[in-house]
Amino acid sequence: MTVSRVLRDAPNVSTATRTRVHALAEQMGYVPNAMAQSLRTRSTRLIAYVVPSVADPMATRILLALSEQAHDLGHDLLVSQSLNRLDREETCIRRALARRVEGFFLQPVYRLDPSAPAYDEVRRHGAKVVVLGPKPPFCEAFVNVEADEALAAGEATAHLIELGHRRIAFLSGPPTSPAAQNRFEGYRRALRKAGLEVDDGLIFHAGETMEDGMKAAAQMLGESAAATAVQAVNDQVAMGAAAFFFDRGLRIPQDISVVGCGNIPFSECFRVPLTTVRQPKYQLGLAAVGMMQALLRGESVSSRLLPGTLVVRASTGPPRAG
């Protein structure tokens, strides 16, 4: 039909018919069937975002960027949650594959097993992939974009050292989380760089919630570790620890300094505005979309590592004299 041409803004149509068709289409409430179009043109303009959980503050900001940008570029976004389960991640990916999505934003469920059949299928289908966050071994073939966690954490540590702290405790995150491990690594590197020793007696296993932070802080005081500053794997843990210190009558930063990582929305409004490292979550999403566009255009793309920036607020200060 000529109609098809009109609605695609194809050339070779007289202005007269063009307006006539538009009018009629409008009047009939005609909406072209995107599936039929895709079937024919083999272009779906669909992108999938497979993420452990959309409730994670990190994921939320990323989704914000992905959704916004993808829309502006004429793509629709299919969102599905793996809930950190391998089987569910597989079905998420396979369903998206069945819909012939052109690209994937993937936040892989972490596994030790280097085999990941669904990821192989993605590659075989030629779908473009941008991995968000650290790149596990089974994602060798793909590009990724991540925050430089080690650098970020290291900056926080360096900040404490510069203030004069020598005994800096670290409240660590889940051992299965690469991001958490990278932050720990950053802390250690910064200490060594300053010529300080990494004292295992100052490392406390926390987790990722405020509650985890409270428990770790309790354990630390219980062991009288005599730290003058505490660095936490993330802001939640830092705030939990800080809350516990307050309960015990300690003042922050006069008696003890506390630093987090992530700069989550409430860190600024905490009882003591929290010194932390801002992670460019939204930028991460923007970069991911940019990389995806390039991939879809057939260009070659290389992975990116985005730096964080230290945000000094009120929870850190020099150690008490003596």
Added chain:
Amino acid sequence: MTVSRVLRDAPNVSTATRTRVHALAEQMGYVPNAMAQSLRTRSTRLIAYVVPSVADPMATRILLALSEQAHDLGHDLLVSQSLNRLDREETCIRRALARRVEGFFLQPVYRLDPSAPAYDEVRRHGAKVVVLGPKPPFCEAFVNVEADEALAAGEATAHLIELGHRRIAFLSGPPTSPAAQNRFEGYRRALRKAGLEVDDGLIFHAGETMEDGMKAAAQMLGESAAATAVQAVNDQVAMGAAAFFFDRGLRIPQDISVVGCGNIPFSECFRVPLTTVRQPKYQLGLAAVGMMQALLRGESVSSRLLPGTLVVRASTGPPRAG
């Protein structure tokens, strides 16, 4: 082809061929084309969620539920953000329509204009719709599910009254937000029910952020309104106000009580654990999916109103004697 039958688990296929086909499909990495299927069967198993912003904490929890449930029921979820702009909302809806989604979860951009062409198109196309939140006039034809904001806010007010407060200030939200207005209405109803007057001198225009709350609190102290308790339109505003009171050396709840609404994640971990009203955000999402399922099955469905529950924590207490 027989192949089609096998992969659809259709009857009339010998077990021998069935296994043979499965094996071959596996080996070739064959994934059926969902679009072609949909085109033929006129069933897309696609649902769209059009929301102002996924970054809103309310929307995040809802999305969590929608995505999780929709997946389990075999539907895929298309997520797009209207960013509170009418034109963008239109394109979101129209694109979803072009993909022949079977259902819409809609959080309408609020407008005074009662005409909403995109919504009419949705209706004409016969897509099922569940409105999330208050139902504006142009959504008459659809069902909705919302939290009973007025009731929730009223419970908070009643709680303060019961504690003995008589001068209760209200920090109000954006006048364009129906939810915020409903909460204000709940506050007024509760006062009247207790035989108290609604004193305009105790109403302060805030907004929806912590900063808004701080400003409103500053204004209130500046006008020496002599309130013994403050109720805020949401937790962010409540926390902002509380932070300001602390700065001024006031104690909570000894000098002044503060209550919020919403029970956002950090309300519990605030400097003073915040008394608030828990809104069943996740339940809202669950209910929405349930209603959508019923609609898709062709059943008739009626709108739902979910109650909130008062959560008494440490930010409220009896007024100071005298």
Added chain:
DNA sequence: ATGAAAGCGCTAACAG
């Protein structure tokens, strides 16, 4: 139990 034919709504490639 299997296969052939037709068509879902669209567009690419030609003809007119």
Added chain:
DNA sequence: CTGTTAGCGCTTTCAT
């Protein structure tokens, strides 16, 4: 500039 033909990958219907 407009219309015809064929086919995207699948399923439905009807024969075999």
